[in-house]
Amino acid sequence: MPDISVTARVEQVYREDSRRILATLIRLLGDFDLAEEAMHEAFFVAVERWQRDGVPDNPRAWLVSTGRFKGIDVLRRRARFAASKPLLIAQLEALEQADWSDEDVEDDRLRLIFTCCHPALAADAQVPLTLREVCDLTTEEIARAFLSAPATIAQRIVRAKAKIRDAKIPYQVPTLAELPERLDSVLRVIYLVFNEGYSASVGAEVTREELTREAIRLGRLLLQLLPESEVMGLLALMLLHASRRRARTSADGELIVLDEQDRTLWDAQMIAEGCALVEAALSTGRFGPYCLQAAIAAVHAEAPTAGETDWQQIVGLYDVLLAAVPSPVIELNRAAAISRRDGPLAGLVLVKAILDRGDLQDYHLAHSARAEFCRQLGRVEEARTAYERALELTQQMPERRFIEARIRALK
Incomplete structure (x- = not known):
C-alpha cells in the first residue's frame, strides 16, 4: 500500500505544479497529447518511486525529467513501425541531447499561452485551448463559461492541437515587434483564467484561488515583457478584485455581496498596487477596456464604506x-x-x-x-x-x- 503522506504529497504537487510541468513537457516533446500522456505517467511513477526513495528535493524537476524520458520511450516505440522513421529518429536524437533547466519552467506557461493564442488558430479555439491546457479546466467547465455544448468545445480544442502540430506553430514568446498584435487575445485569455478563479462557474466554493494567483502571476510576467497601458490595466483589475477575496465569503463558505463585505479584510497592499497601476495606465492617455474596468474597481476599492461609493x-x-x-x-x-x-x-x-x-x-x-x-x-x-x-x-x-x-x- 502506498504511504498516505507520499500520496498526499504527489497530489499536492499535481494541484500546484502540473500545469507548469505540462507546459515544459509540451516545449520539450513538441506534442500536446504526448506531453499530457507523459506527465500522467510521471505522476504515476512518482507514487511508487517516492515511496521507495523518498520525495526528491525538487519534485517538479524530477517529474519533468521522468515525463521527458517517458515521452522519448513512446517515440522510440513509434519509430519501430512508422513510415517516417528517419524523422522520428532525428526527433529522438534532438530530445535526448537537448539541455533544459528548471529555471526555464517559470516562463514555459507564458510560452504556452502565446502558442495557444497564435493567430493561425481559429479565434473561437484560442481561449478554450488555453483554459484547458494552461489551467486544467475541464471541457464541461469551459463550455459553461462560454454557454456552449461540451462537444463543441472539445472539437475546437482537438482541431487547435492538430493545427499546432501540423503547421509546426513555434512554442515561443513572440518578438517585441510581433507582441502588440498578439496581445489582445492573450489579455482576454488571462482575464478569463482569472474570472474562473475569482468566481468559479461550478463547484462548492466561490473562488479557486490557484487560478486567480496564476492569472496574476501571468499578468506580471506579461507586464515585464510588454509594459503597455492595457497590460497595466488588466493586472490592476485583477489585483483590485483579488483584494476582496477574504471578504467575499463567510467562515462557513457562504457568499457575501459587495455592500455587506467587511472592508477591513480587503488586502490593502493589493489595492495600493492596483490603484498605482491604474494611475500609471491612465496617465499614458492610451487606455482601453481593461484600464476603464480597473478604474471602476479602484473607485470601489477607495470608498471607505459601501455608502460612500x-x-x-x-x-x-x-x-x-x-x-x-x-x-x-x-x-x-x-x-x-x-x-x-x-x-x-x-x-x-x-x-x-x-x-x-x-x-x-x-x-x-x-x-x-x-x-x-x-x-x-x-x-x-x-x-x-x-x-x-x-x-x-x-x-x-x-x-x-x-x-x-x-x-x-x-x-
Whole structure:
C-alpha cells in the first residue's frame, strides 16, 4: 500500500505544479497529447518511486525529467513501425541531447499561452485551448463559461492541437515587434483564467484561488515583457478584485455581496498596487477596456464604506466603457450602477430592456439583478420568478444557496 503522506504529497504537487510541468513537457516533446500522456505517467511513477526513495528535493524537476524520458520511450516505440522513421529518429536524437533547466519552467506557461493564442488558430479555439491546457479546466467547465455544448468545445480544442502540430506553430514568446498584435487575445485569455478563479462557474466554493494567483502571476510576467497601458490595466483589475477575496465569503463558505463585505479584510497592499497601476495606465492617455474596468474597481476599492461609493463617477466610467466596447454584460453592470445612483426602478427598466431584446437570457446574473430590483420595489412575484430563473442557471453551490435564501425571504 502506498504511504498516505507520499500520496498526499504527489497530489499536492499535481494541484500546484502540473500545469507548469505540462507546459515544459509540451516545449520539450513538441506534442500536446504526448506531453499530457507523459506527465500522467510521471505522476504515476512518482507514487511508487517516492515511496521507495523518498520525495526528491525538487519534485517538479524530477517529474519533468521522468515525463521527458517517458515521452522519448513512446517515440522510440513509434519509430519501430512508422513510415517516417528517419524523422522520428532525428526527433529522438534532438530530445535526448537537448539541455533544459528548471529555471526555464517559470516562463514555459507564458510560452504556452502565446502558442495557444497564435493567430493561425481559429479565434473561437484560442481561449478554450488555453483554459484547458494552461489551467486544467475541464471541457464541461469551459463550455459553461462560454454557454456552449461540451462537444463543441472539445472539437475546437482537438482541431487547435492538430493545427499546432501540423503547421509546426513555434512554442515561443513572440518578438517585441510581433507582441502588440498578439496581445489582445492573450489579455482576454488571462482575464478569463482569472474570472474562473475569482468566481468559479461550478463547484462548492466561490473562488479557486490557484487560478486567480496564476492569472496574476501571468499578468506580471506579461507586464515585464510588454509594459503597455492595457497590460497595466488588466493586472490592476485583477489585483483590485483579488483584494476582496477574504471578504467575499463567510467562515462557513457562504457568499457575501459587495455592500455587506467587511472592508477591513480587503488586502490593502493589493489595492495600493492596483490603484498605482491604474494611475500609471491612465496617465499614458492610451487606455482601453481593461484600464476603464480597473478604474471602476479602484473607485470601489477607495470608498471607505459601501455608502460612500462615488456612483456618479462609476456610471461615467461605464458610459465611456460601453461606448468603447458595446456589450450586454457591460450594459448590465452599468444598469446596476445606475440603480445605486438613481434607484431600483431606473435599474429595472434597463435590465428589462436587455432581456426583452433577447440578450443575456442564459446569464444568471441578469436575472438575479432583475430579481433584486423587483424585490427592492416590492414586486414580490416578479422577484420570485426572476430569482427562480437565476437559480436554474446557477451551478455554483454558494450562489445557489444565496439565491434560495433570497427566495425564502420574499414576503
